[in-house]
Amino acid sequence: MKPVHILLLGIVLALLALPSFLTPGLVNAAIQMLIAALFASAYYLLCGQAGMLSFGHAAYFGMGAFATIHAMNAIGGTGLLPTPLMPLAGAIGGGAFGFFAGYFSTKRTGTYFAMITLAIAELVHALAPHLKALFGGEAGVSATRMPAWGFTFGSTNEVYYLTLAWVALCLTLLYLYTRTPLGRLTLGLRENTHRLRFLGYNTHGLAICVFVVSAMFSGVAGGLLVVSNEAANYVLFDAHLSASVVLNTYIGGVRVFLGPILGASLMTFFGYAVSDLTQSWLLYQGALFVLVMMYMPNGLAGLFGQIGQWRSRFGLAALIPFVLLALGAGLLVGGGGAFAIEMLQRFLSQDYQALASANAAGTWPPIRLFKHDWSPAAPGTWLVPATLLTAGAGLAVLARQWLRRLVQREESNRAAAEASVPGDAA
Amino acid sequence: MSDAILTLRGLKKSFGDIEIIRGVDLDLLGGERHALIGPNGAGKSTIFHLISGNIAPTAGEIMFAGKQIGGAQPQAINHLGISRSFxxxxxxxxxxxxxxxxxxxxxxxxxxxxxxxxxxxxxxxxxxxxxxxxxxxxxxxxxxxxxxxxxxxxxxxxxxxxxxxxPRVILLDEPMAGMSRDETEYTSNLIREVTKGRALMIVEHDMDVVFSLSERVSVLVYGQVIATGTPEEIRRNASVKEAYLGEEVAA
Structure with a gap:
């Protein structure tokens, strides 16, 4: 068994055991993570493997969601399909709309393709609230999960296991897809569409196929969300959802199959964990995205790959100080940045500004953060993030130096080895 | 050798006002190795683009096995049995x-x-x-x-x-460019080997390759075929010498 297989088996077992350790709130977060992971993986098929950057993938997610909710409400509320099979309606809804949108958008490539997908998504988003019969207007549509196959689907845990089964199945199918002839041609589409045509392939047909497959699995993700929430609203078509699947996919890494899955589940988890603590979650998400794009364009998965490569080059013992230094730098910079952002956010908030101007003494009242009161006028307050950021930068420089030393040592070792070879021969 | 498998008749291609291909008539016989030579900018690659469907002709026709293929999609032309390199x-x-x-x-x-x-x-x-x-x-x-x-x-x-x-027809556009002597020789033999029973049209600047490999040679100058014949005939042709080979020798 390869390490990857052991890791995957471990993850699956952990996911199976998860609900017994978690509160219902956290199980709900886990459901959201699974759905985001599937959505990102479906998106990755189009953007990472086929090289077609779609800026409007919420449309297919949303269509899947609405197809599912109508399937649940069909036949007087008994449902078109038994509850466990409901996401199939999402697949059909997402896939059918994907075929329609994909037919037009894949006639162009690159920027034009991206613009068409964006326009289609905006069109749907603008149109949806007006089509009350289909999308339920501002209020949306709700439905009820019906018991099926001996399960009531009344508890969060049952929904979790249903979601897990679907996500596991879909991710497996998406992985197997990459090993099929169409999956290999998807890569060819990214690499050189022009050449494919001269090898005799209908590239428009291929692009439509890839688009439909991606939209179909996005639709399953949307369907799973509806099965979990028992409601759907036109907000599902919001550009924010299209944007976050792009960000999640790139943060995870667009070069490896597991990258977007990792990125989406981590970012969803952070979103869940942090959104109660801060109002600036979107700012952190954006900052994280910029940092990842600047310093590790291959994303988190690329980072792990890089560390693995260094380990085999320099050995684990030599690499540990580097990893510790880099981790320390990351923590300090993250802490300093978070402190500065939170402080500024509170300082610049309307409430605080009103409070300060009402204060007759003309002084700045203290701000409560991390269980302490900080005076925004005191230099000591701003010294905290400054110190943290400086220390973090210092550690980053040290980490970089350590890495450079490792490379130098490797080179001198190689030079020594080369010098000793002629000596042996003589 | 048999009848023509690929026929160009009165083929023209203009980009804006500039006429690149100015009425080309050319026959590629079934099973022959046919070289297309000419100075830079004569339109050799443009002819390949026209045959393979990369661009559509302005006028004239391209017949492959009795079918008009001018302006068809590249994948459709490939399906009929024409394959090209770049x-x-x-x-x-x-x-x-x-x-x-x-x-x-x-x-x-x-x-x-x-x-x-x-x-x-x-x-x-x-x-x-x-x-x-x-x-x-x-x-x-x-x-x-x-x-x-x-x-x-x-x-x-x-x-x-x-x-x-x-494929039944192979179009090779300067396949040996950038190869060493040894690689050129190997590839030249390879091409001779794999094109048995197929028709080959090749654009190549290496004259040794052209004259040793091909059974017929067409000379393209300023978008027109000025001569077609066996390597011997082309070598002896006065206008070819003047327009093309002469320049090379003089240079």
Missing amino acids: QITNIFPRLTTFENLRLAVMRAHGLQYNFWRLVDNNRRVREQTERLLEMVRLQARADSIAGEMSYSEQRSLEIAMTLASD
Whole structure:
């Protein structure tokens, strides 16, 4: 068994055991993570493997969601399909709309393709609230999960296991897809569409196929969300959802199959964990995205790959100080940045500004953060993030130096080895 | 040698006001090796683009096996049995050499829309891919990223990809550009070998290759064919000497 297989088996077992350790709130977060992971993986098929950057993938997610909710409400509320099979309606809804949108958008490539997908998504988003019969207007549509196959689907845990089964199945199918002839041609589409045509392939047909497959699995993700929430609203078509699947996919890494899955589940988890603590979650998400794009364009998965490569080059013992230094730098910079952002956010908030101007003494009242009161006028307050950021930068420089030393040592070792070879021969 | 498999009649191509191809008549006979030579800018690559469907002719016709193909889609022309290579290497740079070739091989097996079978399990595709790799001496590079190979290796890959669909007509656009003497000789023999029973049209600047490989030669100057004949006839042709070979000798 390869390490990857052991890791995957471990993850699956952990996911199976998860609900017994978690509160219902956290199980709900886990459901959201699974759905985001599937959505990102479906998106990755189009953007990472086929090289077609779609800026409007919420449309297919949303269509899947609405197809599912109508399937649940069909036949007087008994449902078109038994509850466990409901996401199939999402697949059909997402896939059918994907075929329609994909037919037009894949006639162009690159920027034009991206613009068409964006326009289609905006069109749907603008149109949806007006089509009350289909999308339920501002209020949306709700439905009820019906018991099926001996399960009531009344508890969060049952929904979790249903979601897990679907996500596991879909991710497996998406992985197997990459090993099929169409999956290999998807890569060819990214690499050189022009050449494919001269090898005799209908590239428009291929692009439509890839688009439909991606939209179909996005639709399953949307369907799973509806099965979990028992409601759907036109907000599902919001550009924010299209944007976050792009960000999640790139943060995870667009070069490896597991990258977007990792990125989406981590970012969803952070979103869940942090959104109660801060109002600036979107700012952190954006900052994280910029940092990842600047310093590790291959994303988190690329980072792990890089560390693995260094380990085999320099050995684990030599690499540990580097990893510790880099981790320390990351923590300090993250802490300093978070402190500065939170402080500024509170300082610049309307409430605080009103409070300060009402204060007759003309002084700045203290701000409560991390269980302490900080005076925004005191230099000591701003010294905290400054110190943290400086220390973090210092550690980053040290980490970089350590890495450079490792490379130098490797080179001198190689030079020594080369010098000793002629000596042996003589 | 048999009747013409590919016929160009009164072929013209203009880009805006500029006429690049000014009425070309040309016959490619079934099973012959036919070289297209001419000075830079004569329109040799443009003729290939017209035949292979990369661009549509302004006027005139291109007949392949009795069918008019001028202006058809590249994939449709490829399906009829015309396969081409490119002057500027045109491969899948970030895929392995094996993968590059497998994509080319798969087409003839009708696997374009197949998503229910694993491609690694397809023995016929794998064996054919391996055979082609061996043929162009790239079997040691099977797992290399194609874009990271040397230029001449990429040229060899390009030739193998062109052969993969088992075409009836092969168009090779400067296949030996950038190759060493030894590689040129090997490739020249390879081309002679693999084009048996097929028609070949080749654009090449290496005159030794042209005269040793081809059975007939056409000379293209300023978008017109000024002579067609056996290598001997072309060598002796006065206007060819003046327009093309003479310049080369003088230079």
